[in-house]
Every structure is written in structure tokens, then in C-alpha cells.
Amino acid sequence: MILEVKGVTKIFGGLTAVSDVSFNLSEGQIMGLIGPNGAGKTTLFNCINSVFPVTKGNITFRGQTINGLPTYRVARLGLARTHQIVRPLNELTVRENVMAGACFGRHNHHLADAARIADEVLAFVGLAPRAAMLASSLNVAQKKRLELARALAAQPYLLLLDEVLAGLNPTEVSSMVETIRQIRAQGITIIMIEHIMHAIMNLSDRVLVLNYGELIAEGTPQEVSQNESVIQAYLGDPDLAERLLEMERE
Amino acid sequence: MIDTLLASLTDGLLIGVVYGIAAMGLTLIFGVMNVINLAHGPIIALGMFGVYLLFTNLGFNPYVALLPVGLFGLLLGVVIYFVAVNRVIDAPHLSSLLATFSVSMIIVGLGTAIFTTTFRNVDYSLGTLSLGSITVPLTRVVSAAVALLVVAALYLFLKHSRLGKYVRAVANNRTSAGLMGIPSTRVLAFSFGLGTALATIAGGLIAISLPFTILSGGVYELKSFVIVVLGGLGNPVGALIGGLILGVIEGVVPVFMKTTWVPVLEYVLFVLILLVRPQGLLGAKK
Amino acid sequence: MKLWRNPGLWIALAIVLIIAVIPVITGSASTRETLFNVLLSIGLASSLNILLGYTGYVSFGHIVFFGLGGYAGFYLIDEAGWNLLPAALVGGLTSGLLALLLGMAILRLRGAYFALATIGINEAMKALVINLKFLGGPTGMELNFQTYRQYGGAGQMLWIVYAGVAVIALLVVMLSFFVKKSKFGLGLMAIREDEDAAEVMGVTAPRAKTYAYVLSAIFPGILGVLFFFKQGVIEPGSAFRLHMSIELLVMVMLGGAGTVLGPILGAGVYQILRGSLLTSNLHLGGLRIRDVQLAVAGMLLLLIILFIPTGAVGWLRSRSSFLRRVLE
Numbered sequence: 001m002i003l004e005v006k007g008v009t010k011i012f013g014g015l016t017a018v019s020d021v022s023f024n025l026s027e028g029q030i031m032g033l034i035g036p037n038g039a040g041k042t043t044l045f046n047c048i049n050s051v052f053p054v055t056k057g058n059i060t061f062r063g064q065t066i067n068g069l070p071t072y073r074v075a076r077l078g079l080a081r082t083h084q085i086v087r088p089l090n091e092l093t094v095r096e097n098v099m100a101g102a103c104f105g106r107h108n109h110h111l112a113d114a115a116r117i118a119d120e121v122l123a124f125v126g127l128a129p130r131a132a133m134l135a136s137s138l139n140v141a142q143k144k145r146l147e148l149a150r151a152l153a154a155q156p157y158l159l160l161l162d163e164v165l166a167g168l169n170p171t172e173v174s175s176m177v178e179t180i181r182q183i184r185a186q187g188i189t190i191i192m193i194e195h196i197m198h199a200i201m202n203l204s205d206r207v208l209v210l211n212y213g214e215l216i217a218e219g220t221p222q223e224v225s226q227n228e229s230v231i232q233a234y235l236g237d238p239d240l241a242e243r244l245l246e247m248e249r250e
Numbered sequence: 251m252i253d254t255l256l257a258s259l260t261d262g263l264l265i266g267v268v269y270g271i272a273a274m275g276l277t278l279i280f281g282v283m284n285v286i287n288l289a290h291g292p293i294i295a296l297g298m299f300g301v302y303l304l305f306t307n308l309g310f311n312p313y314v315a316l317l318p319v320g321l322f323g324l325l326l327g328v329v330i331y332f333v334a335v336n337r338v339i340d341a342p343h344l345s346s347l348l349a350t351f352s353v354s355m356i357i358v359g360l361g362t363a364i365f366t367t368t369f370r371n372v373d374y375s376l377g378t379l380s381l382g383s384i385t386v387p388l389t390r391v392v393s394a395a396v397a398l399l400v401v402a403a404l405y406l407f408l409k410h411s412r413l414g415k416y417v418r419a420v421a422n423n424r425t426s427a428g429l430m431g432i433p434s435t436r437v438l439a440f441s442f443g444l445g446t447a448l449a450t451i452a453g454g455l456i457a458i459s460l461p462f463t464i465l466s467g468g469v470y471e472l473k474s475f476v477i478v479v480l481g482g483l484g485n486p487v488g489a490l491i492g493g494l495i496l497g498v499i500e501g502v503v504p505v506f507m508k509t510t511w512v513p514v515l516e517y518v519l520f521v522l523i524l525l526v527r528p529q530g531l532l533g534a535k536k
Numbered sequence: 537m538k539l540w541r542n543p544g545l546w547i548a549l550a551i552v553l554i555i556a557v558i559p560v561i562t563g564s565a566s567t568r569e570t571l572f573n574v575l576l577s578i579g580l581a582s583s584l585n586i587l588l589g590y591t592g593y594v595s596f597g598h599i600v601f602f603g604l605g606g607y608a609g610f611y612l613i614d615e616a617g618w619n620l621l622p623a624a625l626v627g628g629l630t631s632g633l634l635a636l637l638l639g640m641a642i643l644r645l646r647g648a649y650f651a652l653a654t655i656g657i658n659e660a661m662k663a664l665v666i667n668l669k670f671l672g673g674p675t676g677m678e679l680n681f682q683t684y685r686q687y688g689g690a691g692q693m694l695w696i697v698y699a700g701v702a703v704i705a706l707l708v709v710m711l712s713f714f715v716k717k718s719k720f721g722l723g724l725m726a727i728r729e730d731e732d733a734a735e736v737m738g739v740t741a742p743r744a745k746t747y748a749y750v751l752s753a754i755f756p757g758i759l760g761v762l763f764f765f766k767q768g769v770i771e772p773g774s775a776f777r778l779h780m781s782i783e784l785l786v787m788v789m790l791g792g793a794g795t796v797l798g799p800i801l802g803a804g805v806y807q808i809l810r811g812s813l814l815t816s817n818l819h820l821g822g823l824r825i826r827d828v829q830l831a832v833a834g835m836l837l838l839l840i841i842l843f844i845p846t847g848a849v850g851w852l853r854s855r856s857s858f859l860r861r862v863l864e
């Protein structure tokens with residue numbers, strides 16, 4: 001088990017964002033995390049990589065308890081993450097952005113090695129021609145790739161992807177899906193939050209469904225798509241319900 | 251002893267109200283647009299000079315002079331907003347801090363050249379008022395009363411007038427306010443002007459009781475910072491209460507220790523609040 | 537190391553060196569005085585740049601390190617008979633220590649809150665020193681003129697102090713460059729761009745910020761000792777002048793925050809402009825320019841903030857990739 005999440009609850013003032021969520025994740029898996037908007041998916045991510053402290057519960061990463069550790073310690077243990085709204089280091093170049101990921105990630109590389117790794121990773125995500133440009137000059141799809149590259153440069157064991165496909169056109173989506181497959185092929189475990197159903201269902205080994213902070217279903221993509229409570233939860237959210245039903249027809 | 255304490259307490263409360271509206275000016279601007287107006291001090295000084303000039307050269311009653319002075323403060327604020335602040339309102343904090351600071355440099359620079367640094371005095375007295383064993387200059391009482399009137403007027407304005415509601419809407423969420431059709435840039439300019447108007451009025455009130463120069467504003471600006479942090483950045487009621495607290499500290503502490511230790515106490519308190527309870531005693535605007 | 541071959545470093549060092557050497561060549565005492573102020577400002581502004589430009593933390597009260605270090609060194613020279621060099625080093629260490637202690641507390645604050653806290657600290661320190669008898673209270677301390685004899689008389693002392701300030705300026709510029717090009721510097725700049733994202737990447741922000749704060753405090757402390765030793769007198773008003781702190785900010789912004797060359801250019805231009813304004817006989821609308829020097833500086837700052845926020849060097853670097861490689 002690379003990740004064990006036990007009874008994690010996160011309460012903000014009066015709002016329970018995440019309620020008693022538990023699951024285990026084996027190495028090398030891709031786990032999809034879906035649910036209507038506001039279900040607590042990003043908050044769960046924020047608990048896992050210790051951006052927020054958990055109100056209740058325990059999170060173990062590769063045998064070590066990580067809830068309660070500062071964010072940067074968790075990162076250095078080999079847990080990397082991308083954000084729903086990308087956060088590039090704007091006034092630094094694309095290469096410098098990725099070097100930062102390499103320098104402060106799992107291996108604590110110095111600049112020379114970090115530069116080498118950065119170039120490799122940039123080639124992998126297809127941003128090599130833009131390496132010397134400022135991060136602020138990229139478009140959204142490129143920024144998402146940069147965010148991904150930065151996370152990969154840290155050479156993580158576990159990668160949390162938060163809506164990495166959002167805002168991409170169908171071609172970009174296919175391309176990114178392929179990249180994610182290649183990442184898994186390198187042995188990196190992935191949890192991905194997504195709304196693009198066909199991608200999630202195609203990529204994931206397992207899917208977790210959150211609604212109002214609670215885990216309402218867990219299983220293979222097939223099992224989950226046929227789950228009554230999942231369909232009901234999504235019918236509360238018309239867009240996703242439609243996509244879910246579309247996917248059923250496929 | 252009790253008499254001295256009561257006298258100091260009264261003094262402190264009376265001046266504290268005036269400090270309070272000065273601080274309210276600062277906190278209002280921060281509350282509406284997340285900008286710390288570093289020209290606050292020099293603008294207070296301009297208010298001092300405004301009342302002084304109207305009184306000395308045109309024979310205005312200093313309290314009556316507060317009206318045109320406040321109006322001037324409002325207009326000045328609007329101008330400063332459009333010239334210096336509007337362009338950097340969404341930029342990183344440093345930009346607006348330095349923009350307003352540069353305005354302060356301009357005001358102090360021009361003011362020093364025009365008015366020089368000789369001390370000025372508004373030679374106006376209403377005699378003294380005796381409350382039991384305490385005697386206070388009546389001007390201080392009137393100034394405090396005027397300050398409270400201003401606070402009341404501001405409250406009514408923000409709560410009940412259309413423009414006041416716009417100000418609150420923009421303070422709450424500028425994007426939504428804009429989407430609802432509120433002319434947010436103009437409202438922001440007006441809000442800035444409102445903050446500077448409070449500053450000039452406070453300056454005028456202070457000038458009635460104390461001598462001053464163009465550089466005196468700086469002291470009250472620092473006091474305003476302390477008060478605003480005490481009461482909570484962006485919280486007008488907090489500013490008033492913070493002003494009272496600071497006034498009382500300044501009045502009462504010298505009874506127990508050398509006056510020169512009061513600033514040390516003030517600034518250490520300031521830093522401690524920032525560290526321990528940055529939202530202030532009454533809670534800052536989120 | 538390849539870094540030593542970077543033209544940016546040598547251009548920056550060359551400029552400082554040329555400035556430093558001019559009065560030695562001309563032998564002019566008045567030029568030396570002007571350039572003393574320039575070199576002092578370069579040292580101070582470049583130090584501030586480490587915190588402001590690289591890490592993105594706006595310190596309005598940075599002058600506190602100049603004043604505190606100055607007081608520490610001055611006290612040792614005046615009361616304990618120390619020599620200038622060790623006293624200067626202790627001044628730097630004292631400031632560094634203050635930064636270390638303070639940093640742990642106030643670096644938790646962000647943006648405007650941090651800026652306000654630095655003002656509070658400067659004012660608190662000034663108010664405290666006014667109350668300390670052993671530091672001379674509100675009137676401060678005055679150096680026994682005989683002390684200068686140890687350095688070959690007042691005239692020679694001025695040259696010695698000048699050399700000291702020049703050396704420090706060169707050291708700070710070098711430090712600035714090497715920090716910028718180091719892994720530590722990359723971490724700082726990540727913090728500047730997005731502190732939370734930096735922590736998610738693994739940057740140990742609290743420790744990195746504290747180191748930056750300490751580094752930015754040490755040289756102002758040393759410079760404080762040199763400056764006040766030369767003045768022969770130190771008192772709270774001149775040691776903790778908030779206004780001077782802000783002038784440093786202006787210099788960094790004018791030249792370009794986050795660059796090595798920026799603070800150098802900014803300090804130079806600002807001091808020379810200020811000097812010429814103070815001595816000029818020009819009139820502007822009935823007012824003598826020298827009296828409105830502050831207002832002119834204010835207008836200059838405003839124009840920069842509104843139209844070229846990255847400062848002169850930042851603007852130049854954005855023009856071409858060649859300039860970006862050559863101007864650090």
C-alpha cells in the first residue's frame with residue numbers, strides 16, 4: 001500500500017468538507033476521484049499533501065504518517081501534486097520552473113542535475129522548445145503541462161492530478177491521456193480528479209466517488225458507473241449526469 | 251491618585267475618539283480596496299493646515315472650517331485615486347504601497363516648501379469644562395463630540411444611502427458589484443476620498459488642540475497603523491475602539507512610567523498583535 | 537565554476553569598482569563624499585534586494601539593521617575602545633542575530649502585514665534606544681575626536697572608511713549574484729512567485745526566508761558601524777530613520793528589484809539625482825527645486841510604479857534575450 005487514508009474528516013468552521021473518507025491505494029495504480037462540484041475532492045487532495053491539517057483521521061504514505069507534517073516535508077517524501085487552477089512561477093522561465101520541482105523534490109538535486117532532469121521532463125511533456133520562455137507567456141494548455149512537468153521533475157512516488165484535463169480541447173485531452181499512461185508506465189502511482197468521464201473511465205484502475213464530502217462508491221469504472229447512488233448524485237448535477245449516461249451507452 | 255487617573259482617562263478617551271476617526275479613514279480604504287494608504291499622514295497634516303488657514307486668514311470658526319476641509323479631503327482623495335492608485339489596484343501589494351508612498355513624498359515635499367517647518371497653532375479656545383474634580387479644555391470635548399457626529403454620519407451614510415450601499419457592495423466583492431452594474435471604479439475613487447476626508451477632518455480636529463507642522467502627520471499615521479491593527483484591518487468599528495484604547499494607553503500609562511516608554515509599549519503591542527492576533531481585537535475584513 | 541565567467545557578475549562588479557576608484561584617481565575629497573553615499577546606498581540597497589527582490593518580502597523598516605548594528609559597533613568603539621574592524625563585524629553579527637530572532641516570528645506574516653510589522657519593529661527599536669541610558673538616550677553618543685588619531689587622523693580615517701564601504705559594496709554585489717544563481721536563490725524566487733505552490737514543491741519556506749532575512753541584515757549592520765564611526769556621532773533619530781528605509785526601497789524599485797545590477801543603478805541614479813537637486817538653483821513654478829527635492833523624488837517613484845514597475849534593468853532585460861544574458 002503506497003497510501004492509506006483512514007477516516008479523514010475536514011471541517012471548516014461550520015462546513016464539513018470531507019467526511020470520514022477511507023481508502024487504500026496500491027503502488028502503480030491509477031485511481032480516479034470523481035464527484036459533483038463541491039464534493040470535497042480538492043479538499044481531500046489538500047489534506048493528503050498536508051496543505052490543510054485534517055480535523056480527524058490518519059494518512060499514511062509508504063508506511064509513514066504524513067498528516068500533521070508541513071507541506072514541504074510531504075513533498076520531499078515523494079508526493080507531488082498539480083493544482084486545479086494552475087500556479088506557474090510566472091517571472092521564472094519554463095526551465096527554471098521545472099528545475100525548482102527537481103531541486104526541492106524527492107532527491108534534493110543541485111542545479112546542474114536539476115537542469116538535466118528539467119530538460120528531460122520538458123521533452124517528455126512536449127515543452128522543450130519553450131524552455132527559455134517565461135512561464136507567464138504560455139497558454140492554459142501549456143501551463144497545465146508545465147505544472148505536470150514540475151511535479152514529475154520531483155520524481156515522486158505518488159502524483160496527485162487535480163483536473164489536469166480541464167480547459168483542454170479534445171486533441172489536447174487525448175494527448176494528455178497518453179502522457180498520463182506513460183507516467184504510470186514509469187512506475188508512478190496516480191490519483192486523478194477529473195470531470196471528463198471517458199478519460200477517467202479509460203485510465204483508471206479504480207474509481208472513488210465523493211458526494212457532499214462522503215465516499216459514496218468505490219470500485220472499477222464499470223461497477224461505479226452502474227452504481228445507483230452515483231447516478232443519483234450526478235442527477236443532482238445535470239452536466240455530469242449526462243456525461244455519465246453517455247458513457248454508459250458506450 | 252484617582253483624580254490623576256480619572257483626568258488622564260478622560261483626556262485619553264477624548265483624544266482617542268479623534269484618533270479613531272483618523273484610523274477609520276485608513277481602515278475604510280483598506281476594507282474597500284485592500285490598499286494601505288501611506289499618504290495618510292501627510293493628508294492628516296493637510297487637514298491641519300486647512301483648518302489653520304481658514305481660521306487664521308479668513309476668520310472661520312475652526313469647527314465650521316471642518317466642512318470645507320472635509321470636502322477638500324474628499325476631492326483630494328478622488329484625485330489621488332485616479333492619478334496614483336487606479337492603475338495599480340490589482341497589482342501586487344508593493345505597487346500600491348509605493349504608489350501611495352510616492353504621493354506622500356509629493357505632499358510632504360511641496361508642503362515643506364510652501365509652509366516650511368515652523369510650528370503652527372490654531373489659537374482658539376472655548377475655556378474649560380469642569381466635571382467634578384476634572385478640568386478639561388472645552389475644545390477637546392467639542393472635538394470628541396464632533397468626531398462622534400462624523401462617525402454617526404458615516405454610519406448612516408454607509409447603511410442607508412445608495413452610494414453607501416455601493417461602497418459596501420464593492421468592499422464585499424468588487425467583481426460581483428461590477429457585474430451588477432455598479433460603477434466600481436468611481437465607487438472606489440469615492441471610497442478613497444471618503445477615507446481621506448476622514449483623515450483631513452481628524453487633522454483639523456487635532457490642530458484645534460495641538461501645535462503642528464507639515465511633518466506632524468507622520469506621527470498620527472503611525473498611530474493609525476497601530477490602531478487599525480488593534481481593531482482589525484478593514485473594520486471601522488474596530489478603528490474607533492482601537493482609537494479609544496490607544497488614547498487611554500497614552501493618557502494613563504505615563505502616570506505609571508516615564509512618558510518616553512509609551513511609544514515602546516505602543517509599537518511592541520503593535521507587533522505582538524500582528525503576530526498573535528493579526529485579525530485584531532474585533533476581527534479584520536476577510 | 538562556470539558562474540565566474542558570467543558577464544553579468546563582471547559588469548556589476550566593474551561598475552562598483554569604477555565608482556569606488558574615481559575619487560582615488562582624482563584625489564578629490566568632495567567626490568569621495570558623494571561616492572561614499574553612493575557606495576553606502578549600493579550596499580544597503582543590494583542587501584535589501586535579497587529580501588525584497590528575490591524573496592518578495594517588502595521590508596519598510598529595514599533601516600533598523602543599519603541603526604542597530606551601528607549602535608553596537610559605535611558603543612564598542614566609543615565605550616570599550618575597540619578597533620573599527622572587529623566592531624564593524626560585531627555590528628553585522630548583532631544585526632544578523634536580530635534578523636534571526638525576528639525572522640522566526642514575523643516572516644510568518646504576508647504582504648502588507650509583514651510590511652507593517654517591519655515598520656513597527658523599527659519604531660519600537662528607536663523608542664527603546666531613546667530610553668537606554670547606556671546608549672546615550674535621546675541625545676545618543678558622541679565619539680571622542682582623539683579616537684581618529686588611531687587611524688592616522690581624521691583625514692586618513694575618511695579614506696579608510698571609504699575603502700571599507702567600497703569593499704562591502706563589492707562583497708554584497710557578489711553575494712547578491714551568487715545567491716541569485718544558486719539553488720537557495722531559486723527557492724527564494726519560487727517563494728516570491730507563489731509561496732504556497734513553492735511549499736507544495738518542497739521548498740522549506742520558513743527556513744529559506746529566515747536565511748534570506750539574516751543575509752539581508754548583516755551587511756547593513758556593518759555599514760552602519762562604518763557610517764556612524766565616520767559621522768562621529770549616533771543618535772536614535774539618525775540611526776532609525778524610516779525615511780532612509782523607504783529611500784532604499786525606491787532605489788531597488790528604480791533600478792529593478794530581483795536583479796543584481798538594479799540596486800546598483802538605482803542607488804547611483806537616486807543619490808546623484810538627489811545630490812544635484814539639493815544643490816541646483818533651478819526653479820519650478822516659483823519654488824526652488826532643492827526644496828521640493830522630496831516631491832520630485834516622489835513623482836519619479838510614482839512614474840516608475842505606474843509605468844515601469846520592473847525598474848530600469850528589468851525593462852532592459854525584457855527588450856532582448858542578449859540583454860537578459862548579459863545584465864543580471
